[in-house]
Amino acid sequence: LLSSSNKEKAIYDLIAVSNHIGSIASGHYTAYARQEPNVDEWYEFNDAYVSKIHSTYKIISKDAYLLFYVKRTK
Numbered sequence: 001l002l003s004s005s006n007k008e009k010a011i012y013d014l015i016a017v018s019n020h021i022g023s024i025a026s027g028h029y030t031a032y033a034r035q036e037p038n039v040d041e042w043y044e045f046n047d048a049y050v051s052k053i054h055s056t057y058k059i060i061s062k063d064a065y066l067l068f069y070v071k072r073t074k
Contacts, residue, residue, distance in 0.1 A: 013037035016068035017059055032059045037070050 016033035031045040032053070042053050053059075 011072040012069040013072060014059075014067060015070050017061075017064050018066040018068075019061060019063040020065040021063050029065075030063075033068075037072070 015037050016031060019030045019032070021028045021030070032042055033045065034040070034042050040056070042056055042059060044051050044053050044058070
């Protein structure tokens with residue numbers, strides 16, 4: 001994306017993914033998130049359970065419902 005003010009490319013980092021598993025009528029939500037955009041420490045949120053995940057392959061899923069990004073600062 002181009003910033004309108006200075007025509008520089010804007011870079012965004014993925015910081016969270018909300019997942020939905022199930023049907024429209026019923027289902028379950030989980031999430032993956034990281035606290036800092038430049039730190040590769042991801043956590044899984046599933047009801048009352050929070051756990052650190054050691055492989056980011058779980059984040060890329062057909063169950064992804066919403067993706068959350070933060071714009072990088074210089």
